[in-house]
Amino acid sequence: MPEIKRPSIHDRLQRVLVAASAGLIIAIITTMWFTEELPAGIRWPLVVVFVFVVALFSASILQRLVARLIEEPLGHCVQAADTIARGDVAQLVPPASTQEFHQLATSINHMTEQMAAATQSRMRVEKLATMGRIAAGISHEIGNPVSAIANYAHLLRMRTQDVQGTTEPLDALEREITRIDRIMRGLLDYARPRRLTPKPIVVDDIIEDVLRLLADQGITRRFRVTRQLEAPDGVVYAERHDLEQAFVNLLLNAVDAMDREGEIVIRSRINDATAFGDSFEKRRTDPPPPRGAHRPSKRALAWLARPESPPRFLQVVLADSGTGVAPEDAERIFEPFFSTKQPGKGTGLGLAIVASTIENLGGTIWVQRAREGGAAFVILLPLHASGVRPITPPNGEAVI
Numbered sequence: 001m002p003e004i005k006r007p008s009i010h011d012r013l014q015r016v017l018v019a020a021s022a023g024l025i026i027a028i029i030t031t032m033w034f035t036e037e038l039p040a041g042i043r044w045p046l047v048v049v050f051v052f053v054v055a056l057f058s059a060s061i062l063q064r065l066v067a068r069l070i071e072e073p074l075g076h077c078v079q080a081a082d083t084i085a086r087g088d089v090a091q092l093v094p095p096a097s098t099q100e101f102h103q104l105a106t107s108i109n110h111m112t113e114q115m116a117a118a119t120q121s122r123m124r125v126e127k128l129a130t131m132g133r134i135a136a137g138i139s140h141e142i143g144n145p146v147s148a149i150a151n152y153a154h155l156l157r158m159r160t161q162d163v164q165g166t167t168e169p170l171d172a173l174e175r176e177i178t179r180i181d182r183i184m185r186g187l188l189d190y191a192r193p194r195r196l197t198p199k200p201i202v203v204d205d206i207i208e209d210v211l212r213l214l215a216d217q218g219i220t221r222r223f224r225v226t227r228q229l230e231a232p233d234g235v236v237y238a239e240r241h242d243l244e245q246a247f248v249n250l251l252l253n254a255v256d257a258m259d260r261e262g263e264i265v266i267r268s269r270i271n272d273a274t275a276f277g278d279s280f281e282k283r284r285t286d287p288p289p290p291r292g293a294h295r296p297s298k299r300a301l302a303w304l305a306r307p308e309s310p311p312r313f314l315q316v317v318l319a320d321s322g323t324g325v326a327p328e329d330a331e332r333i334f335e336p337f338f339s340t341k342q343p344g345k346g347t348g349l350g351l352a353i354v355a356s357t358i359e360n361l362g363g364t365i366w367v368q369r370a371r372e373g374g375a376a377f378v379i380l381l382p383l384h385a386s387g388v389r390p391i392t393p394p395n396g397e398a399v400i
Contacts, residue, residue, distance in 0.1 A: 008099045016065055020058035027054040073101035080108055084115070110305065117302035143184060150177045198237050200384045203314055204229040204268055206240065210247045211266075220251070222260055228267040234314040237384040238361050246357045249350040250318045250377055257322025263372050267317045270383070273304055274311070303364040303380060313363075316379040319370035330367050 031050045035043040073096040083091040092112065093105035153173050160166040207229060214220045236243075254264050303309060325333060332338045334355040358365045363381040370376035 012065065012069055012098065013062075016062055020055075020062065023054055023058055024051060027051055069098050069101075073098070073105070077101070077104055077108060080112075084108075084112060090116070113298070113302055114305065116298070117305075142180070146177060146180050146184075150174070150181075153177065198239050200235045201238050201240055201243065202232070203234050203236055203243065203316065203381070204231055206243050207247060207266060207268065207316070210244055210251065214248070214251055219255060220264065223255065223258065224261075224263045226263065226265045228265065231268040231270050231314055234268060234270055235384045236314060236361060236381045238381075242357045242360075246354045247318070249354050253350060254318065254320035254322065254374070257320055257324075257374055262321040262374075264321075265317075265319045265370075265372055267315075267319075269315055270312060271315045271380075272312055273309060276300075276304065276315075297366045297368065297378070299364050299366040300378070300380065308362075310382040312383060314381045314383055316381070317376055318379075319372050319376035320374040321370070321372040322374035324369055324373065325367050325375045333367065334365070 028047065028051055031047045032043075035046055038046070076093050076096075080091045080093045090112075093108045096102045096105055153170060157166075157170050157174075160170070207227075211220070211225060211227070215225075251264065329338075333351050336349055336352040338352075355365055358379055358381070361381055363379060365377060365379045367375050367377050
C-alpha cells in the first residue's frame with residue numbers, strides 16, 4: 001500500500017486564512033451592496049456588525065483547526081514522551097493528519113522500538129552474566145558429585161549382574177544421571193563463550209543433512225515432512241555443528257508438539273530487506289489476518305532497523321501442525337528453563353540455545369502461528385557476501 005501523502009501545517013493554515021480573507025471581502029462587498037440605499041447612520045453600523053460576525057466565525061474555524069492540527073497531536077507527543085520518560089517503552093504515538101506531526105510520531109515510535117530492543121538486549125546480557133555465574137557454580141559444585149554417582153552406579157551394575165530386580169532401578173538411575181549431565185551441558189553451552197571456527201556454509205545442505213539424520217533414526221517417519229528449499233546460494237558464515245544443533249532442536253520441538261502424526265514444513269529463501277519490511281508495513285493497516293496468517297514481528301522489525309542489518313538475508317521457516325505457541329509465551333519460550341512441555345519432557349534450554357546461536361550469528365528468530373495450524377519458527381540470517389550470487393525474488397515481495 002503506497003504511503004498516504006499528508007499536507008503540511010503551513011498549507012492547511014494558508015488555505016484556511018485565504019478562505020477567511022476571501023469570506024471577509026465577500027461579506028463587506030455584499031453588505032455594502034445590499035445596504036446601498038440605507039441611511040449612513042444605519043448602513044455603516046450594519047456593515048461593521050456583519051463583518052464582525054463573519055470574522056468571529058472565521059476565527060472559530062481557525063481555532064478549531066489549530067487545535068486539531070497542532071494542539072492535539074502535540075499533546076499526544078508530549079504524553080508519549082512523559083510515559084517513555086517514566087520507563088514505559090510500549091507507548092506509541094497515533095499517526096497525525098499533517099506531514100510534520102506524522103514524521104514526529106513516526107520518529108518517536110521508532111525511538112521507542114529502539115529503546116525496547118535495547119532494553120531487551122540489556123536484560124539478555126544481564127541474564128547471560130547471571131547464567132554464566134550459575135553455570136560455573138553448578139559445574140563445580142554438582143559436576144564432581146554427579147560423576148562420582150555415575151561411577152558408583154556403573155560399579156554397582158558390574159557387581160549385581162546376577163542379582164534379579166536390580167537392572168531396572170540401575171537403568172533409571174543412569175538415565176537420571178544422564179539427564180542431569182544434559183542439563184548442565186546445556187546450561188554451559190548457553191552461558192559460556194566458546195572458541196569458534198566458523199566457515200561459509202550452505203544452509204540448505206545443513207537442513208538436508210539434519211532431515212536425513214532424523215529420518216534414519218526414525219524420529220520423523222510418522223510425520224509428513226515437506227521441503228521448500230529455495231536458497232541454494234544461501235551461504236552464511238557459521239559453525240556447522242551449531243547450525244545443525246539449532247535445526248535438530250527445532251525439529252525435535254515440532255515432533256514433540258504433535259501427537260502421533262502431523263506435518264512439518266521447512267522453507268528457505270533469500271529475501272530483500274526493503275521488500276520484507278514493506279510487507280510488514282502493509283499489514284499494519286490491513287484488516288486482521290485470518291487464522292493461520294503470519295503477523296509482523298517486533299523482533300524482525302527491530303533487527304531490520306539496526307544500522308548493521310544486511311540489505312539481503314537468508315530466511316528459514318520451520319512450521320508444524322501441532323498445538324502451536326500461545327501469544328503470551330511467544331517471547332518467554334526463548335528464556336532458559338521455560339518450557340511448555342510436561343515435567344520431565346524437556347529442560348527448557350533447547351530454544352534458549354537456538355536463540356543464542358542465531359543471535360551470535362548476527363540473525364534473529366521468533367515464533368508465530370503457522371499456516372499449518374501449529375507453530376512457525378522464523379529465522380533471519382545475514383548472508384556471507386562471497387558466497388551469494390545476485391538474484392531477484394520472483395515477485396519482488398517478501399514471503400513468509
